Amino acid sequence: MMLVAGCSGSADDATTDTTSGDEDVTLEFAQWWEPELPDGSLRGLMDEFEAANPGITVELLSGPYASTKEQVVAGSAAGTMSDVVGLDGAWVSDFAKQGSLADLSTLMSDAGYDESQLASQIQIDGSTYMIPVVNFVYPMFTNSDLLTQAGVAAPPTNRTEFAAAAEAISALDETTAGWVLPLSLEAPNGIQNDVMSWVWSSGGSMLKDGQPDLTNDDVTSAVEYIKGLWDAGVVAPGALTMKEQDKVEEFTNGRVGMMIDSLAHINLIRENNPDLNFGISALPAEDGFEGERGIPYASWGIGVAENSEHQAEAWKLVDFLMSEKTNAELSSVAFAFPGNTTAVPDFVEEDELFKTAFDIYQSGFPANEFTGLPVAEQLMRLFDEQFQLMLEGDQSVDEMLAKTQEAWLAEF
Amino acid sequence: MRTTKQKKLLAQKIGIIFPLLLGALFAGFPVFWMLVSSFKSNSEIFEYPPRIITENFSFDAYATILGDPVKVRFFINSYVVSLSVTMLTLIVAILAAYAFSRYEFRFKNPLNMIIVSVQAVPPITLLIPYFGLMVTLRLYNTYWALILTYMVFTLPYAIIMMTGYFNTLPKELDEAVKLDGGNAITALWRVLVPISIPGIVSIGIYTFMIAWNEYLFALTLTRTEDMRTVPIGIQLLMGQHSYEWNEMMAMSILGCIPVLLLFLFFQRYFIGGLTGGSVKG
Amino acid sequence: MFILTLIPIVMVISYSVMDNVIVNKSPEFVGFDNYIEVLTDRVFYTAVGNTLFFTGVSVVAHLVLGLSFAMLLNTRLLGTMTKALFRVVYILPWLFTVAIIAVLWRLMLSPNGIVNYLLISGGLIDTGVEWLSSRDTALPAVTFINIWAGYPFYMISLLAGLQGIPRDLYEAATVDGANSFKQFLNVTLPQLKPIIIAMAMLDVIWTTQQFALIWMTTGGGPINVTEMLSTYTYKLAFSRYEFSVASASAVIILLFSMVLSFFYVRHQKSRD
Known part of the structure; x- marks a missing residue:
């Protein structure tokens, strides 16, 4: 017990091992996407980001999807959560209520970001905590x-x-x-x-x-x-x-x-x-149904850690991933639909099946009522x-x- | 007379071999299936009726793993951690077990009870406290975080089992050493330890396996790819949308080969123990 | 080492009397509320029942299989090489991480898996059995997998224990005219008793905690027929984020095993 009492004060400064200089910042980006994507593709995007933002380096921390949640929970409890984290819509509400996630609405307004290009935002009590980067629809x-x-x-x-x-x-x-x-x-x-x-x-x-x-x-x-x-x-x-x-x-x-x-x-x-x-x-509907069909989807969402010391830089990374070009590239390699409304992934043009899917997607509306629920x-x-x-x-x-x-x- | 004896011996042999083969089928068939699956393509693994050898028989899964430096690193990490845990656990356990087996001291029983019962806390609930502790001690994402944590799991077992082995050895053995002028340490290292080699090896193997196969803490207490261990590597092949079945199988086959070799090497001690164990009581 | 063991446990105990820790930034002391919540939950008792079955059957089967295999492998009738070969085959189940064991058995026991195929081909069953997805077979199936995965531990330890039995004890027994069964009963078992007791106790404790295997094969389902204390606790912690209630459940499990270890220590003492 003595040990805990004696050391608990120092727990805070152990949160991120970034170099303490003013200009050089290392962002940790914890996600399960890297192993899901073709080898090196996410790293390649990060290299682009680093080139565009000198002084910021991104360290990719990849884990298995099934265990990402436990890691984020443990990290959030110990105050060592990575600066930027990949999120599933099903977790957002819980993490937000634990105070682990930063309020993205504030970050967006601080950065003067144009929200209209985002296809969707996941909000809890009026503030955004997760932005879907790419969406996987389920036809x-x-x-x-x-x-x-x-x-x-x-x-x-x-x-x-x-x-x-x-x-x-x-x-x-x-x-x-x-x-x-x-x-x-x-x-x-x-x-x-x-x-x-x-x-x-x-x-x-x-x-x-x-x-x-x-x-x-x-x-x-x-x-x-x-x-x-x-x-x-x-x-x-x-x-x-x-x-x-x-x-x-x-x-x-x-x-x-x-x-x-x-x-x-x-x-x-x-x-x-x-x-x-x-x-x-498209998913079958009730007989005689004529309205717009909801299509279930799952997202790779992104959020910023509340305990991050570099929230502004973290937002830059989010901004980069949501930008028209990067978002289209990421969607292309993930075979998902973009979270940026203007981005169009390559495969939509090249592949008949994906083209059909894109039509289904556009004629209906993405529906997943579980996202954001506690x-x-x-x-x-x-x-x-x-x-x-x-x-x-x-x-x-x-x-x-x-x-x-x-x-x-x-x-x- | 002689032939009946031989016949009897043969019957006995068959009586042993038959259940042994049956047991081997039970033990080995799933592993055989794993091996077979590692040579298949992902969809062939799900074929019905299942086949042993399929058209796409290939070593691709193995090549993918061995050709990936990140995955090779997983193996190296696993060895470093598992071997360290095994050595440290054995040393500490032998000393502690000797004390438990041969001496009476205050708090022996409460201590014993604590050692046994601490294992009973579901590891999953210890996860967050441990995580915090390792961060505080600045051991997070190091080999030491894993080594120390695994020792917490392996030591109680090792101590209990070691005490068990020492208890089977007559106390007269070490008293004989003391009569010859040796002290307790000589008695331990010169007499008890050599006799207990089979026990020590079996505890060692056990410890190694625990450290080798642990997943939950390895995942939580490490952060970067250069610290990850094999079980995480296997889990990384279980994607959100699909599994790399053949690679998972191949990776676990690859993981078990060195352990098997280790076991083959050490198992002569089981036989060596035959003569060692017959020391006069 | 000792401190490293105790601190987390003390933390778990303190969590268990607080109002939802970790999620709640400033938890309050609530006394035994969390314990009451666990003890009044019907699923908790289902979990206790399943855990008892799972543990009881597993431990007995581990012991019986481990001992039989160890005895068979210790025979003097077979050559060294043959025995070495069998030993290697027999420890195979032990060499794999739980995740892969779970995946492998899911594959083999799936409705279109090899097990059903062999049973149907052998004429033992007519149609495929949903081993892990049917309410009647899921618990026995999971228990079987656990037996498969766990017996080598006993086998190895008992094999080592068998080497330590002085041969003259058997010789003396033979002189007294004891047959091999009597020798087993009067020499082998009493000599192995300390090891068996220690192992059985540890196995009981470990098996009650077996989490990954159950989680990755059935997730506690179908419905809740394979819900164990470990999966129950996990769900509390990571699905409902009720860390305090989860801690309370953990402490209850701890108390159970304290009782068990108390008997073990008393047994140790009585043999001195």
Whole structure:
């Protein structure tokens, strides 16, 4: 105990090991992006930034995605959080409430930044804490060969067509399933991408005035619909502990006909199974729905640490990443859509599938109601647990939603 | 007469070999599958029906890892940390276990109890306190942060097991040394330690494995790529959107080969122990 | 070293009586509120039950397998090389980091994995079993993986222990006309007892804490059939950011093991 008491005073000056001179600044940039991108591409962008901003060096600290959150939490608790951090929309609210993140609205106004070029900002209580750098949208992927074999002429556009197509594909043989639904509790983002997306694609919402509203008709009908698919046996086996990565492998191997998935996977699927003939289309909506379709998305967001001693420099880095040219480059290598409204990534022009995706993206609106919610991951997990019970027949859809609603309210 | 004896021996041999093979299947098959998978392409790993050898059989995954200086560095870091932890743990544990096994002293029981029970705190809750502590001690992102932390995990086990081994050895052994004019230290190093070599080796291997395979603290207490260890390297292959399955498998196969060699080398001590253990009690 | 061990634990204990530390910048003392919250949570008891099953089965199986394999490998009927080969194969499960063990078994136990394929080909089952995703099989499956991953530890330690047994004890037993089973019962087991007890106790403690394996194979699911104390505590800390409640849960686990270690120490004392 003596040791703690004696040394706690010195904890503050150990936060960043930057050189203490006035001009030379080392920015730490903690993220999980570098390993996800082609080798050296993020470093290359950083070199450009350093060349444009003499006196600032950027040190990239890369970790595995699954553990980034723990690292940020631990870093924030010990006051050693990196100056600039990569963020997932599901974490922002929690980090902001812990006081780990700097208020970007202030930084933007200090720097005289033109906010209009940003496609979106994640705000908590009126201040921005995260800016999505690139967005991965989740359209529907369809295995064209399986659809043809099952006698389905075109990718389904509404729920009835989807259910019919799924049943037809599942009927093909024992190892083929119509749809794949990852519900792992370890990474419960299947709730966001593969379940709630059905609500958003029909213009529905799970919130009302910022509070959970799970018992409304939109959510109920979507959940009932999925329960129907489950009971019809068209969902690939192993769903209850399946992760996003497994879902893609099932699709790549031609064992599932349809999945809702990130565009980021297009290249992976092509690389791993060049023979797979697949297409993408908008998520099916409720029959007869004519409005704008919400498309689920996940972002690589960025934030600045509250404990950073170089917030102004950190903002320069954010500014650089959000600039039209850099943002387009980053989007291109990540196969994501840019966070800067004017940036256009190369692949949109060059690739038919991405062009389709971009059209879908532009004709609908990006929807992810979990972004910015408190303990978002926990909300998905709570939903997931009740959802699994419901699928297994232990409770009805209404009971499930009422229970989840109650559990969510307790977290808000 | 002789043939029946031989027959009996043969039957006994079969009686041993058969369960041994069965056990080897249980132990080895998953690893065999890992090895096979490391030669496949990512999508072939998910093929159904699964196959042992596929069209794209290749060493690409190995080449990728060995050709990447960052990943090679992970291996070097893991060795430095694991070997240091093993050596330090063994030295401290032998001394402490000797004290526990042979002497009565005040607070022996409470001390023993603390050593045992501190292991019971879920490491995940210790993460944040440790992190803060290492930052305060300015050891964050150094080998020492990992070495000291791992010793906290390995020492209790090593002490308990070492005490166990020493307890199996009759006290008359060291008393004989003392009668010959030797002191406690001579008794320990000249008599107890040589006899306990099999135990020490097994504790050493165990310690090494703990340090080699630890992930959570390695991740949190280091920050830069030049300090990361192999388990983090493996985890880095598990991306947000996809896994590099074959590289993960290859990396763990590569990681286990040196450890296997180490074990092959040290296992002669298990046999050496046969004669050592037969010292008259 | 000692200080390094104690400080974090003291910190955890102090967290456990405060109002949400880390998230809250100026936590207040709340006494036992966090403990009450844990002890009144129904999921906590599910976790306790699962942990008991997981730990109990794992430890017994570890011991039985470890001891049998050690005895088999200690045979004098086989050549040195053969034994060396088997030893290497037998310690294989030990050489891999938990992350890879989890990934490997997920792969093998997936509905379209090799295990189902072999079982179907062998005519043992008709359709693929969702080993890790079905409520009936998930807990046994996770336990099985843990058994696979953990027995070499016993095997190695017991193998080392077997070398330390003076041979004349067996000779004396043979002279008394004891068969090999009796020798095992009257010589081997009593001689290995200190090692077995120490190992079993440590294993109980470690297995109750096994986190990564469960987290990475099932995440505590499906529903909560594989929810353990460790995953429960983790979720409190990193999914709900309730570090104080998580600490309280950790302290409760600590108290359990204190009781266990108390018996161990008393046992140590009684044998003196």
